[in-house]
Each structure stands twice: as structure tokens, then as C-alpha cells.
Amino acid sequence: MPKLGMEPIRRAALIDATIAEIGAAGTLDITVGQIARRAGVSSGLAHHYFGGKDDMLMAAMRHVMREYAREVRLGLAVAQTPRARLEAIVRGSFAASNFTPDTIGSWLNFYVLALSSGPARRLHRIYAKRLRSNLCHALRPLVGTRADNLGAQTAALIDGLYLHQGLSPTVPDGDTAIRQVMSHLDRELKG
Amino acid sequence: MPKLGMEPIRRAALIDATIAEIGAAGTLDITVGQIARRAGVSSGLAHHYFGGKDDMLMAAMRHVMREYAREVRLGLAVAQTPRARLEAIVRGSFAASNFTPDTIGSWLNFYVLALSSGPARRLHRIYAKRLRSNLCHALRPLVGTRADNLGAQTAALIDGLYLHQGLSPTVPDGDTAIRQVMSHLDRELKG
Amino acid sequence: MPKLGMEPIRRAALIDATIAEIGAAGTLDITVGQIARRAGVSSGLAHHYFGGKDDMLMAAMRHVMREYAREVRLGLAVAQTPRARLEAIVRGSFAASNFTPDTIGSWLNFYVLALSSGPARRLHRIYAKRLRSNLCHALRPLVGTRADNLGAQTAALIDGLYLHQGLSPTVPDGDTAIRQVMSHLDRELKG
Amino acid sequence: MPKLGMEPIRRAALIDATIAEIGAAGTLDITVGQIARRAGVSSGLAHHYFGGKDDMLMAAMRHVMREYAREVRLGLAVAQTPRARLEAIVRGSFAASNFTPDTIGSWLNFYVLALSSGPARRLHRIYAKRLRSNLCHALRPLVGTRADNLGAQTAALIDGLYLHQGLSPTVPDGDTAIRQVMSHLDRELKG
């Protein structure tokens, strides 16, 4: 019998390598060979487990989204008040675990990929819908009917900060981003 | 007999074709042949005038940025109050002339290109700096030292709305975006 | 505890799977994986038993030829007259047991493989020589020196009918083929 | 202006090279690079003019069929009697211009390709139908209702002789093949 159960290990390694490679290159124009090399396997194996380059990209995008969702979920689980729920969502969005240069670079590339790829578009829609819904749900008790507007605005602000931090020459700083969104929200809630 | 003065005409046609092609494809992964065909010339001529594909992309990016800057400049020229200056900047950002699906698609692609291409990064920095500086300059008389923070926040919101509208399944709606930013600003100014 | 005597079983299963796969695909461009899957084993095992893909193909070709030869031999064993011997050869060539779509498809592919592969060519020569010799031997008492010519002609007719039936959109029909060859022979013998 | 009108020249050269390469290799498992090299161009150009390897193969098959049809047509044009028509068809089938080792090898490979490729199958059907129809048409005045049977038989014999000559170690000999078919026909007509 051969080494068994390598598949999940390899898949995980290849997904990590994909994100790292996109992050390092800043583009999706990377080769399967680069990814495979980074993961320490042959390019053939990458195809064996994923079928093709696009499937690998989509798997990486899904992974990034899942990690983000997990982070938010964990935060929401312990939040007791609407205000705390809001903060959990925002903190999750910029949590240190996902707010690394590589991950941000991948996010931004995946965003734009959604313009040309059906699967990426569907995945992005899920993310966008969930973020909006989470925000609105937390805002409703606080601002009533204005929740929809404010939720959309906040979602845009979050993505805009992602963009800015991703493109800024400085190292990404999640805490600053969190403060910016929360201070914006606090002002809106007070008003 | 060579037609004289074709250069600016060809260059403009090729730049327009580039933006249209990126917009249609949703990606920078378009071929020089596609661009040339859309512009009604041969691919050889495209190289003749631009040197290479990258130069064409950069020229298109520069064009998009220039159009945007022109729009803002025109608005600022007639603005009499700080509040009017703010509105001019925001209106310029979502002016109908530049807020078409093709242009938005190109913008987003150029944003992300700035992650991997030096020239694109430099161009993006110029845009980012100018937007920030315009906003802060207009905000200073209104909120004093808070102008920097609020400017950065507003810039992020603007880019975030670009992203959202670009990725939304609905047709882009500049007026809604303008209203969202202005209502945000008004709230912040009142507070 | 290793199962004993698996080798002949596995080999037979793999050979059958090879023929079925070639028949289904209509080409030798099938993968070892497909064959192995059809045989219900791993691709590694296929190599273990056969050494390589080419060896598997040759084993399949040999198998098909042997089955054909067996069929003819059985017919000849009970044939009492030269005419009966002739009919036995022809019947054997289109015997229901070998004249299935899969087998015909494999035959045709093996024929053409003989153009590029030494081993396949040698195998084909054996088949061709035996068919010719069988036919001539049976014809000699009937047509004397014309046996050689008529034998060659008949052999060509048999192979041509194989080709036609293999490529015809209708289901292969051995009886018709037998009748065609026999009526041809009868006419030649009468004349 | 560049060298104009190269397309038909290149296409012809590539088709010839394809047939020569298949003939030399005895298989369709040849690379586009081999074909291109033989034609004296780059592999990129081959793709440029044909779209892909399959299209090249089909173009070559079509070419071979056309040359054959032309040969038969020329013969039929001057044939005055049914017997002469028959001979024209047979002579055309084994005309020196098409009965070279390369062409025969290509024919046989294309025959078998018809088992797995839709386009090849359609092309082959055209050829088969035409040969049959030509033969039956010429036979009808001579043998009446038996024309269909005899036509099918003769077609099979012709293809069978192709196969035999293609696979024979000796150099192809059209004259012998012609004599074999004609003597067969003469016998059948007499009877």
C-alpha cells in the first residue's frame, strides 16, 4: 500500500502555495509550475489533484473566503450586543490572520477575476451577500430602516480600505482599518 | 503618399479600443490582435505606435486617469464653497462620462495591475495622492485636523463604491454613488 | 496472504478490457488508466503484469488473432471437402464470437498499428500468411495454379469486408459477409 | 505591404507535409512540429493557418480524397462503355499519382480515424458512398439488379487490396491491383 491520505495534505499545501504565489507576484499570471514548486511537488501532481489551473485558483479563492467567514463567525459567536456584533464583523474583516499582504493581494486579484470568470463571480457574490447581510442584521436594531443604506456603505468602506491597504506602500495595518470603520460607524450611530 | 498626422488619431483609437476591450473581457488578458481589430488596424501598427502591449495598457490607464482628473478639475473650477468643492470631487469621481462599465472594468483591472507592475503602481500613486489631497484640501476649512482622517476614509469609500458597482450585476449608477458619499460626508460634517 | 494464481486471471481481464476500451474509443489512444479501471485494477498493476502499454496492446492483438485462429481451426477440423474447408475459413473469419464491434474496431486499429510498430507488423504478417496459406491450401484441389491468385484476392476481400463492416453505421453482420465471400468463391470456382 | 497571398501556398505545403509525415511514420501520432519542420515553417504558423492539429489532419484527409475523386473523374470523362467506366474507376483507385506508400499509409490511418472522429467519419462516408455509387452506376447496364451486390463486393475488394498493399513489405503495385479487380469483375460479368 502506498502512502495513504496524501490528497488533503497536498491540496492544502497547493492552496497555500497558490495564495503565497499570487501574493508574491501580485497577479494571477503565475504558472502552475511556480505554484507546484512552492508547494514542493511536481506540476503534474497539481493537475492531478485539481484538474487544472482555474480549479486551483477557485479553490484558493474559496479557501480565502472560508477563512474570512470563519473569523467573522467566531467573533459573532461571542458578541452580546448589536454594537459588539458590528465590531466582530469589522474585526474579522481585518483580522491579523487574514490581513497579510499575500492574502490581500489574492483578495484583490480574486475580486477582479470576478469580472471575467463565472465561477469567481458566483463566489464573490456569496461573499458580498454575506458581508452585507451580516452588517445589516447587526445594524437593524440600531438604526432601523437605515440599516440597508448604512450596511451597503460600510461594506463599500471595508472593501475600499482593503484596496487602499493592499495598494499602499506601507505594511498592511488591520488595527487602523478597524478603527477607521468603527469610528465611521459610531459617528453614524450617534447621528 | 503617407497620410500625415495619423499618429494622434491612431493612438487615440487604439487607447479607446484597449479600454473597450478590457471592459468587454473584464480582464487584462486580452490580445494585441483583439485591440487592433477593434481599432480597425493591424496588430503590427499597434506595436508601431506603442512599442508593446504593456505600453498600450499604460497609455490606456493614463488616459482613464486623465479623463477623471479633467472631470474633477472642471468641477472644482466653478465651485465656490468648500462644500461645493467636496461635491465637485465626488461628482467628478462618478461622472457619467467616466462611470461606464468599460471604464470601471478598466479601472479595477488597473488598480490590481498596480500590485505587479512598477509603471502602473506609479500611475496609481499619482491618482491616489491627488484624490486624497483634493479631498483634504476641501475638508480642511470644514473639519480642521480631522481632514486627513476623513479624507482617507472618503477616498476609501469612493474606491469601495467603484468596486461594488463594478462587480454588481446591475448597471452602474453614478448618482446613487454620489448620494452615498455625500450623505456620508454631510453626516460627518454635521457631527 | 497473497492470492495465488491471480496472474492469469488479471492478465485475461486486462486484455479483455483493452479490447473493449479500444472498441469503445475506436482508437489506440486510450490510457492505461482507462484500461485498468475497466478491468477493475490499478494502473500500477497493469504495468506490473505487462511491463508497459505497448506490451498490453500487443498482448491484446495476439489474443484477438489467437481467437480467430482457434475459430478457423475448429471449423477446419470437421471439414471433409475442399469446399467445406473454404467455407470453414470464411465462417471462422466472420464468426459471431469474434465479429463484434469491439473486436472489429480493435482489428482495424491493429492493422494500422502494423504500419508503425515492428512487433505489430510481425504479428500481422503471421495472420496474413496463415490466412493466405489456409485459403490457397483449400483452393489448390479446386483451381490448381490459380489458387495463389484467387487466395490473395479472397484474403483481400475478407479484409475489405472487415473494413466496410467496421466502418459501416449499421451493426456488423457476419452472415452477410460470409454469403458475399462464398458467392464470390462459388462463382470463381464455377467459371 | 508584406508578401501577399502566402496562405494558399503554406496550406498546400503543410498538407503535403502532413501526408508525407503520416506516410513516413505510419501513424497519426505525429507532432505539429514535425509537420511544420517538413513544410519548412514554424509550428506556430501551422496553427495559424489551420487552427489546430485535428484541422490539419482533416484537411489532409480531404485533400487525399479530392485527389482520388479527381483521378476517377478524369477517367470517367473519357470512358465510352460501361466496361470502360468500370475500368476507369478501378484505375483511378490505384492510379500511380495517389498510390504511393505515403498516400496509402495516410488513407489507412484516415480509415481508422473514422472510427473515433466525427469529421473523419463524415468524410469517409462521402468517399464510400461515391465509390459505391460510381461502381453501381457502371454495373447496372451490365448486370442489372445484381449491380448493388457486386458493387459492394467490388468496393470491399478495392479497399482490401489497399490494405494488403499498404501492409505488404513490397513496394505498392497499382497495376497488379488493377488487374486483380478487373479480372474479378470480368469473371463476374461473364458468369
Added chain:
DNA sequence: AATGAATGAGTTTTCATTCAT
């Protein structure tokens, strides 16, 4: 000025084959 011809490097993908267990 402008074109279409032509190249060739680079990428994805497939698959026979090997091997540790």
C-alpha cells in the same frame, strides 16, 4: 504609414511509468 507573414518562447495539460509501502 501600414500590413500580413512568420517566429518561438512560454504555458497548460496529459499520461506512461516508477516507487514506497
Added chain:
DNA sequence: GATGAATGAAAACTCATTCAT
């Protein structure tokens, strides 16, 4: 005996770029 893991060579195909005319 048997497997699934893993490799890497080979091939199709794309496309930016160059060039003769």
C-alpha cells in the same frame, strides 16, 4: 500481490513581437 502517490517528458496551443515589403 496491489495500490495510490508522484514524476517529468512531451505535445498542443497562444501570442507578443519582429520584419520584409
